[in-house]
Amino acid sequence: MSFENINEVSDRHLHIVWTNSDPDTALNMVLMYATNALLNEWWDKVTVIIWGASQKLVAEDEAVRFEMQNAQDVGVEFTACISCANNLGTTQALEADGIEVIRWGQKLSLLLQNGKHVITI
Numbered sequence: 001m002s003f004e005n006i007n008e009v010s011d012r013h014l015h016i017v018w019t020n021s022d023p024d025t026a027l028n029m030v031l032m033y034a035t036n037a038l039l040n041e042w043w044d045k046v047t048v049i050i051w052g053a054s055q056k057l058v059a060e061d062e063a064v065r066f067e068m069q070n071a072q073d074v075g076v077e078f079t080a081c082i083s084c085a086n087n088l089g090t091t092q093a094l095e096a097d098g099i100e101v102i103r104w105g106q107k108l109s110l111l112l113q114n115g116k117h118v119i120t121i
Contacts (some may be wrong), residue, residue: 002047002079002102006110013045015111016092017120021053023061030054030121031067034076043117048064050080059093068097079104 003009014037030048036054037043048056048071057064058080068078079100085091094101111118 002100002107002119006114009111009116012042014043014046015118016048018048018050018054019052020121021057023057023064025121026064027067028059031071035071035115038075047077047079050078050099052084053081055084055094059090059100062120065097
């Protein structure tokens with residue numbers, strides 16, 4: 001799911017760095033936009049990076065997980081920062097939901113340094 005080489009990231013690939021633990025923001029921005037961005041072909045690919053406090057929300061909130069599944073069903077990819085997951089104790093819960101848990105620090109830096117499309121919520 002994640003890229004091995006920055007050249008693999010197209011100009012029509014959006015990465016959303018999701019750090020906010022507010023369920024309203026999760027449901028009414030992150031997940032809604034990610035889903036509609038693919039359904040309406042605003043982007044060819046959308047990857048949501050679950051980072052920090054949002055990981056606890058994902059692990060604990062059934063409504064958020066339900067909407068994440070809907071997003072996955074239309075093609076939104078989800079991945080998470082392994083350092084945060086280990087610190088927050090969410091690694092097993094995220095992996096159980098089929099979310100890729102990897103190191104994201106260097107990859108995020110490469111995205112930003114190469115002018116790729118990244119929004120942070």
